[in-house]
Amino acid sequence: MASEAGPGASSSQVKSATRTLDIIEYVVAHNRPLVAQEIATALGIPVSSLSYLLSTLVDRQYLVRDGRRYSAGPGLARLQASTESFTLADRAAPLVRTLRVQLDETTSFFIRVDWEIEAIVTESSEQALRYSVPQGRRLPMHALAAGKVLLAALEPEELERYFAETERAPFTNHTVTDEPTLRKQLDEARKTGFAMTDEEFSLGIVGIGRLVTMDGAPVGSLSVAVPKVRFTDDLHARVADLLDRTASLLEDS
Numbered sequence: 001m002a003s004e005a006g007p008g009a010s011s012s013q014v015k016s017a018t019r020t021l022d023i024i025e026y027v028v029a030h031n032r033p034l035v036a037q038e039i040a041t042a043l044g045i046p047v048s049s050l051s052y053l054l055s056t057l058v059d060r061q062y063l064v065r066d067g068r069r070y071s072a073g074p075g076l077a078r079l080q081a082s083t084e085s086f087t088l089a090d091r092a093a094p095l096v097r098t099l100r101v102q103l104d105e106t107t108s109f110f111i112r113v114d115w116e117i118e119a120i121v122t123e124s125s126e127q128a129l130r131y132s133v134p135q136g137r138r139l140p141m142h143a144l145a146a147g148k149v150l151l152a153a154l155e156p157e158e159l160e161r162y163f164a165e166t167e168r169a170p171f172t173n174h175t176v177t178d179e180p181t182l183r184k185q186l187d188e189a190r191k192t193g194f195a196m197t198d199e200e201f202s203l204g205i206v207g208i209g210r211l212v213t214m215d216g217a218p219v220g221s222l223s224v225a226v227p228k229v230r231f232t233d234d235l236h237a238r239v240a241d242l243l244d245r246t247a248s249l250l251e252d253s
């Protein structure tokens with residue numbers, strides 16, 4: 001999915017990858033936690049570069065940090081684990097990160113929890129104007145694109161229960177809350193696999209969601225949130241294409 005980089009960028013990326021592997025191997029080879037300065041001195045890595053690499057490795061749980069000291073983390077064990085031990089979040093995370101890098105817009109993977117959705121993986125845009133998705137917080141299905149595609153995937157009986165049991169609160173003056181209009185949106189999402197929201201949950205934010213299925217059953221949805229001032233027809237087409245490709249990769253995993 002990623003494009004090829006030029007020679008200079010490729011050389012820099014290889015150097016960074018080599019340093020990352022060197023750090024892991026050096027830390028694992030020692031039976032005690034190491035401070036950053038020890039690692040920098042041993043491997044000849046500038047402290048500024050080392051700080052970023054260590055932070056990334058801690059975030060991915062390949063290392064753990066205790067104060068100023070680093071040691072091997074639980075993420076290393078996952079590399080030798082069986083496929084069955086990987087959670088849905090584990091499988092979605094690298095694809096969500098890649099999609100965020102490709103678009104530099106906030107990207108998330110949601111699952112359904114009762115009549116709400118929850119982001120189990122989210123990566124925020126690095127642009128100054130961006131939208132952040134709260135990970136682990138329950139959000140309304142009717143007001144977000146990720147929720148609409150999951151609603152559209154419900155069996156008819158479940159959908160009837162949803163409309164009977166929920167109160168669809170308006171979050172902005174654009175939120176669709178009435179049943180007939182929402183049903184029309186769900187019909188369209190059912191046909192295309194995509195849903196879209198235009199300032200329905202947060203003013204100034206457009207969302208696009210794509211259903212993800214595994215073995216024929218819906219397991220979640222991928223979504224991209226874009227500030228409306230950046231949202232163009234060209235970006236819409238690119239987001240939809242990358243969401244489709246990313247969802248396909250996840251469904252094949």
